[in-house]
Amino acid sequence: MNETYKVALYCRLSEEDKKKAKKGDDSESIKNQKELLLRYCEIKNLTVYDIYADDDYSGSDRGRPDFNRMIKDAKERKFDMILAKTQARFARDSSLIQELLYDKFLEWNIHFKTIVDNIDTSSIGTKKSSQIIAMSDEWYLEDLSRNIRTVFENKKIQGHHIGSFAVYGYQKDPEQKGHLIIDKEASEVVKQIFYLYAQGYGKTNIARILNEKGIPNPSEYKRQKGLRYKHSGGYTGTLWKYFSIDNILHNEMYIGNMVQNKQCNISYKNSKKKQIPKSDWIIVEGTHEPIIDLELWNTVQKKLKQKFKSFGDGKIGLFAYKxxxxxxxxxxxxxxxxxxxxxxxxxxxxxxxxxxxxxxxxxxxxxxxxxxxxxxxxxxxxxxxxxxxxxxxxxxxxxxxxxxxxxxxxxxxxxxxxxxxxxxxxxxxxxxxxxxxxxxxxxxxxxxxxxxxxxxxxxxxxxxxxxxxxxxxxxxxxxxxxxxxxxxxxxxxxxxxxxxxxxxxxxxxxxxxxxxxxxx
Known part of the structure; x- marks a missing residue:
């Protein structure tokens, strides 16, 4: 090592780490990780190139923004070594550890080292230790994922709302966790959608009516209310479309039933979603105040099962299929x-x-x-x-x-x-x-x-x-x-x-x- 030898510091804190930490114990905090790594560099007289930190990300998540920025910089040889507190802070995925530490990093001539568990890719003797730690970390994540999923499923069965955002038309109750209350502004739009459809307006025509009135679609509405909700972006990302109307008309949440478990992650290592068959959805009746009464709901559901042909003005016949x-x-x-x-x-x-x-x-x-x-x-x-x-x-x-x-x-x-x-x-x-x-x-x-x-x-x-x-x-x-x-x-x-x-x-x-x- 010499004066031109540069070190990248990596820190990570996940939600499960925050939950398991004792009150007053900040040993796993980003701040403490940074202090520990900087102190090590000072003692060893190492030059710090940059500090990469991901807060609230799992060790198996390959989509960590600063982690990916660091790997990109490593590939471009902007530094010589990556330093982390432990291997688990770097990653808990055994296949990712193998791919980077003992393949890509060797190819890019990047040295990887941890302070607490003494993993060092420059030392042949630590490879097996690294692999054992990686497997242990992965088993831990798998068990943790299973336990969290069980807890969430039990809450869903009890009718508690589990999710980052409430369905359009509702908002989270600030006084009762897991409970939904009506959002007055958005609920009026939901009612309008049901009334228009019951009167014979098609889904595309309803979307056009809402767009002409300048009413933002659900994702844009959440964004305008200050929620960190992503939409497709651009002008069209704020518009109502056929499928957004269709989703609302089919959603039992609007008659007071909690509908959850409609999709899940592909695995604990992959955050991509897959759809769950309707027979496996968790539906609990009467958990919150309905926006749509049963009479109108039944009217709309019956109509949804039928295929109506409009007269060209967006409305179906008065007596269609009757x-x-x-x-x-x-x-x-x-x-x-x-x-x-x-x-x-x-x-x-x-x-x-x-x-x-x-x-x-x-x-x-x-x-x-x-x-x-x-x-x-x-x-x-x-x-x-x-x-x-x-x-x-x-x-x-x-x-x-x-x-x-x-x-x-x-x-x-x-x-x-x-x-x-x-x-x-x-x-x-x-x-x-x-x-x-x-x-x-x-x-x-x-x-x-x-x-x-x-x-x-x-x-x-x-x-x-x-x-x-x-x-x-x-x-x-x-x-x-x-x-x-x-x-x-x-x-x-x-x-x-x-x-x-x-x-x-x-x-x-x-x-x-x-x-x-x-x-x-």
Whole structure:
């Protein structure tokens, strides 16, 4: 060593070091590490080139900013030696230790030395000690990671919020750790998104509306509030987009449920994220105040499952996917003529004997619904209806219909299972080739999955209708809420109506049967 021999000092402190340190014990602090290393250089008469320090970074993290700056400088031979308090301060990753200390540093002619555990790459005798320390440090990190993960998972199961940032619309409760409270400003935007979607506006159109109003997207909003939240940068990084709207509309956090464990690190050594299957998410109900009520939430979720076609102005039809032909039960399709919207059954166009068809203007249908709604309200205030006679009959009929559909699907699934067994036997005896077996079995399995999904949806619907059956007061409140409406919007249609059946128009007798299955 001579006067031109330059030394780089490296210090590191991680969050786990801070937590395990005793009160008043700053032996692991950045400050003390620096003092120790500088004192060593002074005694040995070494010239310090620079001090590299990473605060709050794990020893297995390869993304440490000052660490990477130091390695870059080492490659460019800006100094001759790296000095650290211990090997663990430098790194806790055995593969990284091997790669740098006994490969790259030798190639770059960089000397590595530690003060406390006496690792010195210029001494052949310390290589094995270095490798043993590296393995021990890595085992420590792996155990620590597992323990931390277990603690966090337990907190998630208890409904505590674990995360650096609250979901858009909420903020962390300053008085209760792990609890969320409503952010008044952002929550109004969340409500607006749900209301607009329920009224028929598409996700892209909602994003455009918010952008035109100059409302910052969630990441930009957090940044403006002083949170260290990164976004993609530039002007477009502050804009609302289709997927940000979609994420909000699907997020159960807005009905008061804590949804966590949606993603995790690839490993304790790699901070890159991977998605966790929805079946493994941790969801705890009723942990915080909801922004969206269940009625609006259910309306939106039902709509999200359907594929709507807009009229070109960003809005879907008032009765989209709500109206069916009374004869063949096909959904009526929207058409437009001379500026007016109509609904028609297209089955009759396939074959003249397939269906007599159904045809009605949306204007006429809207008037009929408002008329029946007012009539229903009058009946609701009579003694008979108050006891639930008329509405209960309607709900019981729908429950019975759903039960029949479930039983039918169960029988179809049994048939499908029998077909699959037979297919397998045909493959074994050579009647079917492997290609044919895979093709046919895939089709049958897809059909079975669809039937199972239909059964699940049917059971959920029965549960919902049974709940309504028991609550006559709630049904009365819903009807009276919309008693004096003169015009419907998409939100009202979603809340009030499950399905509308329209029959063939008898022009001679001026009769067109219309049956409404209400949502209450």
């Amino acid at each position: 109206v069916k032909c009374m004869n063949c039960h096909s959904s009526l399709r929207s058409s437009k003529n001379h500026g007016k919207h109509y609904l028609k059954c297209e089955t009759r166009f396939f074959h003249k004997e397939a269906c007599p068809g159904a045809f009605i203007s949306t204007e006429k249908l809207e008037k009929e619904i408002i008329k029946q709604l007012k009539k229903l309200s009058e009946e609701l205030n009579s003694e008979d209806i108050e006891k639930g006679i008329s509405l209960n009959d309607n709900l019981l009929q729908r429950i019975k219909k759903l039960e029949n559909e479930i039983n039918k699907n169960k029988k179809e699934i049994k048939k499908t299972d029998d077909y699959l067994k037979q297919l397998y036997l045909d493959k074994l005896n050579g009647t079917l080739s492997e290609y044919e077996y895979k093709k046919f079995s895939h089709d049958f399995q897809t059909e079975r999955e669809n039937k199972n999904e239909a059964i699940k949806e049917g059971k959920d619907k029965i549960k919902e209708l049974t709940k309504r059956l028991k609550n006559a007061d709630e049904r009365k409140e819903i009807v009276n809420r919309y008693l004096n409406v003169e015009k419907l919007d998409r939100t009202m249609v979603e809340i009030l109506i499950d399905t509308i059946y329209v029959g063939t128009n008898d022009r001679k007798n001026k009769i067109q049967p219309i049956k409404i299955e209400w949502n209450f």
